[in-house]
Amino acid sequence: MSRGTPPSRGRKSAPAPKPQPAPTMLAADDDDGRDALALSASENADLCAGCTRCCDTVSIEIDAPRSAWEYDQWVWVLHHRSLEVYVEKPERWFLHIETRCNMLNDQGRCSIHGQHPILCREYDPRVCERRLPLLDIVAWFKDATELETWLAAKRPAHWKRLVQWRKAKIREGEKAARASKRVRLPAAALVQIAEAGSASHEPATHLPERKVARKRR
Numbered sequence: 134m135s136r137g138t139p140p141s142r143g144r145k146s147a148p149a150p151k152p153q154p155a156p157t158m159l160a161a162d163d164d165d166g167r168d169a170l171a172l173s174a175s176e177n178a179d180l181c182a183g184c185t186r187c188c189d190t191v192s193i194e195i196d197a198p199r200s201a202w203e204y205d206q207w208v209w210v211l212h213h214r215s216l217e218v219y220v221e222k223p224e225r226w227f228l229h230i231e232t233r234c235n236m237l238n239d240q241g242r243c244s245i246h247g248q249h250p251i252l253c254r255e256y257d258p259r260v261c262e263r264r265l266p267l268l269d270i271v272a273w274f275k276d277a278t279e280l281e282t283w284l285a286a287k288r289p290a291h292w293k294r295l296v297q298w299r300k301a302k303i304r305e306g307e308k309a310a311r312a313s314k315r316v317r318l319p320a321a322a323l324v325q326i327a328e329a330g331s332a333s334h335e336p337a338t339h340l341p342e343r344k345v346a347r348k349r350r
């Protein structure tokens with residue numbers, strides 16, 4: 134799991150926020166060569182004042198889809214609320230979720246500053262998404278239609294494969310439905326099976342399977 138560059142986790146330090154407009158450029162004296170982990174709490178507080186952007190989202194890097202079933206899986210994901218997908222150069226795909234961190238307090242500060250995850254600490258507020266444009270992002274899909282439209286325009290060979298795969302799957306289903314009609318048992322046999330089943334009183338051993346995203350390689 135990883136976060137894109139630069140959108141990622143952020144940090145808030147304990148001092149109260151000082152509302153101020155978001156800077157659009159990196160201040161020269163901020164660029165002192167120090168690692169983000171070396172910033173003090175008050176420096177973080179100043180840099181993050183008035184902003185909670187990176188604590189309001191989660192992004193998880195995913196395998197770049199190639200096969201038809203993989204695209205179908207992300208189409209399914211994008212039919213869900215609050216789930217988005219974006220692509221960064223050269224070919225990095227991310228699942229993006231709008232969700233506020235529970236550790237963010239009412240003042241827009243990290244309530245566990247000092248114990249907050251390393252991932253948050255390593256996200257540098259001097260060069261974060263608040264200050265620098267997200268130049269690496271080449272596509273952003275807020276829903277399934279946006280992904281399919283992009284696919285058709287930018288990856289026509291992949292789109293064609295997806296369309297053909299869907300048609301083949303539907304044909305398979307129709308064929309299976311026709312076959313199952315042909316092997317229908319006579320009514321008397323079904324009654325006998327039902328009676329035998331109710332006599333055994335055996336508990337059900339199969340629970341319904343949950344709908345989860347799986348790799349099928």
Ligand code: SF4
Pocket residue numbers: 142143144145187188234235236237238242243244245246249250253
């Ligand atoms: S742990 Fe703290 S810094 Fe990290 S996302 Fe949550 S509020 Fe933000």
Ligand code: SF4
Pocket residue numbers: 142143144180181182184185186187188256257258261262263264
């Ligand atoms: S200034 Fe940057 S690091 Fe700080 S909260 Fe905003 S996006 Fe996150």
